[in-house]
Amino acid sequence: MDEVALRSLIPGVLGVLVRRGADFAAAEDAVQDALIEALRVWPDDMPRDPRGWLVTVAWRRFLDVARAEAARRRREDLVDEEPPTGPVSAVDDTLRLYFLCAHPSLSPSSAVALTLRAVGGLTTRQIAQAYLVPEATMAQRISRAKRTVSGVRFDQPGDVATVLRVLYLVFNEGYSGDVDLAAEAIRLTRQLAAAIDHPEVAGLLALMLLHHARRAGRTAPDGSLVPLAEQDRSRWDTTLIAEGVGILQTALSRDRLGEFQTQAAVAALHADARTAAETDWVQIVEWYDELVRLTGSPIARLNRAVAVGEADGPRAGLAALAALDDKLPRYAAVAAYLHERDGDPDRAARLYAEAARRASSLAERDHLNRQAARLNTRRPG
Template structure:
């Protein structure tokens, strides 16, 4: 059975139930019940109309949920008409489900968990294992998220930018347990591209693909971090890079530049260089300038300082870095790198050690500590 294909139908079926009058929480629970039933039945008796089958079984599950809840018996008035097997929602209705799962009233962690459950179709156990938390903890997080959006109607337009932000946060969670969250973010983003004809949606998908293409080169077999300049570029996924570049070009052709397109353009320039020395840093700086006009954040200024240091020399990079708040994450690491390139190894060693203390991951902490020790040994 194509489990991924089965999960891709989830937003469609949830949207049908919500349109028919089901509240989101009950609809999502009913669809999960239908999925479990499909896993039992379909291997021996596959339906001719899989989506219609799921709609019918999920609706019956919803009716059972309503009827079993005597305290809310009045809701039975809304379940008189059972949808026809082929009754599936339009793209607009399905897109609203993405908006609902990324509602501004939810915290980022809750929005991601709800998106994984209702849109990506992962089980609560899978989501809990991916975040390394007990299943009961994740179940409570998802339940609270459902309660918070219980009164939100699906008759108002949502914000695509909020959805993209949630998907990008999901992508950056990466991989843990038996669920590849980065791959899930890419899969869901592909669906969103088909639903929302927006250049920024394509820009985000291109950005994800271009970053994901370098994944195999980022760590050694022992788990050590490999900087971009030292990565074995023969291990990069060239087919994924080509796809990402093509999607980016189709987005840029619309002449409606957004932050994700600008970031994807920077990633494409890195991917285009056969060696680190061939990287077009001047053009990368120009794209960072574009990005600053769109999102003038300290993180963008920090990354631009690195690019300036590569394009115009470490002293120019340090001058650009002086305009950045020192409390920004990775500031000490960037300052250390630029000071080392400028020949000030003593300052660089101190700052690498400070950066290691601030690091949020073990791999990054180990990498920065080794850099500090390397300079001290010299």
């Protein structure tokens, strides 16, 4: 069994320990210990029932720790009980864990880290590497998050929107270290889609697949960013595009439109165009109108201004942009693009340079600096 398949068992194992009376923090630690033991033992001695093996090892680990805390009477009472015998219940606890990890009392960064640990089965080291922070820092973040949710009871339906936002945060982190967070987010969202029948869950999965399908075309061999209009579309993954479009069409047919379905519809229109010139910008503007109506998001309005500029010309795009706060992320980059298309390269060059100074990543900064340099070299001597 490979590591990804092994991690897919973790939510169910964790759920068993919690149902047996273990608090979340202690159960999660025990499951991580069992996961490490499995990676050590299974290559030479694969169990017939991997999930049952993990439950047994994790429960024993939990009992060992509980016995060592003899001063705590609740744990003493718990360890006196014999663990249940017979086959492990097939109850799927994945959905419960999603809602627990996306609890509103957690910060977004803590919710993401806890989701990757408890639902994704990643180690603290792997999560720390993915987020480029010291392992000790990530360990503290996860520990605080586990303490926060340890006493949470689930007597009301969870907030699906919060769970989806957490998964989208994971996806947007991309990848670094030895864990591809974009692929991990897709895997987790597939799990959620299998556990809950909700059109916005399907919408998020479709959005991830459609974005991920274009991944190979987003960077040049030297690692530099390639804008959407200049990407080699033969490098896009048509299988993922077809899957994403199919999932989206099924979700839209239920007539319960949400923000992720709307974003996925925009991504589908980009994926459907054989060339950048064939992009249906009029439809994209209409979908952004829906997204603005649903969310009121200033970022959605910013993206709408780009689409308006493509559909109705740069002057129309600049008019839409003028109504927005110029401190928005990517505002200067959008303004630079529209001014260049409107025939004002000097102003566009200044705006590209300003956008580069505000860029959140090295790759984006380099791309924007190259755009500014390209326009500056065209100026007459």
